[in-house]
Amino acid sequence: MSAHILLVDDDTSLLKLLSLRLTSSGYTVTCAESGPDALQLLDDGIDLMLTDLRMEGMDGLELFDQVQKRRPELPVVIITAHGSIPEAVKATQDGVFGFLTKPINREQLLETIESALSGTPSSPEDWCQEIVTRSNMMSELLAQAERVAHSSVSVLVSGASGSGKELLARAIHKASPRRSQPFVAINCGALPEQLLESELFGHVKGAFTGAVSRHQGLFQAADGGTLFLDEIGDMPLPLQVKLLRALQERQIRPVGSTDSVPVDVRLISATHRDLEKAMQENDFREDLYYRLNVVNLRLPPLRERPEDIPLLARYFVERAAARHNSKVKGLSPAALTLLAQMAWPGNVRQLENVVEQVTALSTTPIISEGAIAQALSNQDHVLPTFNDARAEFEQRYLIKVMQITEGNASQAARIAGRNRTDFYKLLNKYDLEPARFKPENGKLKAG
Numbered sequence: 001m002s003a004h005i006l007l008v009d010d011d012t013s014l015l016k017l018l019s020l021r022l023t024s025s026g027y028t029v030t031c032a033e034s035g036p037d038a039l040q041l042l043d044d045g046i047d048l049m050l051t052d053l054r055m056e057g058m059d060g061l062e063l064f065d066q067v068q069k070r071r072p073e074l075p076v077v078i079i080t081a082h083g084s085i086p087e088a089v090k091a092t093q094d095g096v097f098g099f100l101t102k103p104i105n106r107e108q109l110l111e112t113i114e115s116a117l118s119g120t121p122s123s124p125e126d127w128c129q130e131i132v133t134r135s136n137m138m139s140e141l142l143a144q145a146e147r148v149a150h151s152s153v154s155v156l157v158s159g160a161s162g163s164g165k166e167l168l169a170r171a172i173h174k175a176s177p178r179r180s181q182p183f184v185a186i187n188c189g190a191l192p193e194q195l196l197e198s199e200l201f202g203h204v205k206g207a208f209t210g211a212v213s214r215h216q217g218l219f220q221a222a223d224g225g226t227l228f229l230d231e232i233g234d235m236p237l238p239l240q241v242k243l244l245r246a247l248q249e250r251q252i253r254p255v256g257s258t259d260s261v262p263v264d265v266r267l268i269s270a271t272h273r274d275l276e277k278a279m280q281e282n283d284f285r286e287d288l289y290y291r292l293n294v295v296n297l298r299l300p301p302l303r304e305r306p307e308d309i310p311l312l313a314r315y316f317v318e319r320a321a322a323r324h325n326s327k328v329k330g331l332s333p334a335a336l337t338l339l340a341q342m343a344w345p346g347n348v349r350q351l352e353n354v355v356e357q358v359t360a361l362s363t364t365p366i367i368s369e370g371a372i373a374q375a376l377s378n379q380d381h382v383l384p385t386f387n388d389a390r391a392e393f394e395q396r397y398l399i400k401v402m403q404i405t406e407g408n409a410s411q412a413a414r415i416a417g418r419n420r421t422d423f424y425k426l427l428n429k430y431d432l433e434p435a436r437f438k439p440e441n442g443k444l445k446a447g
Helices: 012-024 035-041 060-070 086-094 106-117 136-149 165-175 193-201 237-249 275-280 286-292 308-323 333-341 347-361 369-377 386-404 409-416 420-429
Strands: 004-008 028-032 048-052 076-080 098-101 155-158 183-187 226-230 266-271 295-298
Touching: 004 012, 004 035, 012 028, 012 106, 028 035, 035 048, 035 060, 048 060, 048 106, 060 076, 076 106, 098 106, 136 165, 136 295, 155 165, 165 183, 165 226, 165 266, 183 193, 193 237, 237 286, 275 286, 308 333, 308 347, 333 347, 333 369, 347 369, 386 409, 386 420, 409 420
Parallel strands: 004 028, 004 048, 048 076, 076 098, 155 266, 155 295, 183 226, 226 266
Antiparallel strands: none
């Protein structure tokens, strides 16, 4: 027996179109042109509700609230033409199964419906087993991530460097209907503009110097799956335009080619920057921001979930011991206490590096407090990633040159050999206000 879908939309033309699509796919469809009409048709025979968000009178979220009271187990999918809506996050927290954006892609439509009808989401063991936590804050975040995973809406993961943004993106992919297809990741801040464009969209032979053969881009490599764009806030503005066009048209054009290639990817992006601030400063496109930020998931830094530190430390010891030093069995209580007292500015990544270092070098089965203290005192020897190291150098350099010039950004830009506009962008990147460095009563405001 086919599933019975209740379709709700005050746009009769779209209602007819969707009804035909679903009927031709084998579903039984009942149509309603308003929220009150839908409630009249709601009975035990309905397996799924698909409703428009913006409707006269009762909108999709109000309808969902009423359905929750009568049929709390009924999956509800909401259709919206709005690329980013504040209601999206709240609705997913409240239990909306997923969102579909107009124009509705047939494959995405059927994929979302199939996932909603399949029953309960994947168990934690299936999709987020690598995310180690006992934090209530993280549990709420993972519950929200699991709900949005089943739709194809764009997700923006925000959080400090080292907090685990790519790990969360991979987990969302594993919980999604696309789990059997590729997960492809790229750091947008690690490559110059031309190379990044080629990596994303591909290029044809002879497109530029060094293009000796045709190259398939990451959009094509991720076709049918998920593309993860890390540090999206560092993407150059000209490339932001091309990314937006690719997302709107669902097709890409390789560098040097005149032909477009259709692609089907679910996009997850991540950033440690304040994109709203970057948008206000014309450093990030507003239209792209709203396209990417349909649902925002904020990863808390490790200092906001200290209860996870001992749990993560034990997990990292176990994993490092399997790789480097099998005789290590764990950490002493004093070592765990010391770890829990640290602020961890480098977040989970820094904790993992420290634990891996002491595990590899340990000569005893139990890692002592002294070994941890030594590793923490030698943090300069814990090798960061290239991007983290560059960011740290940039920030320290900017602070120094602004201190020297007492907050004169124009003079500082000349010393740094950068034009004034680029220099201000760098200051904004690290939230360094020139006023911080101005003399005040003969003393600097910032030391």
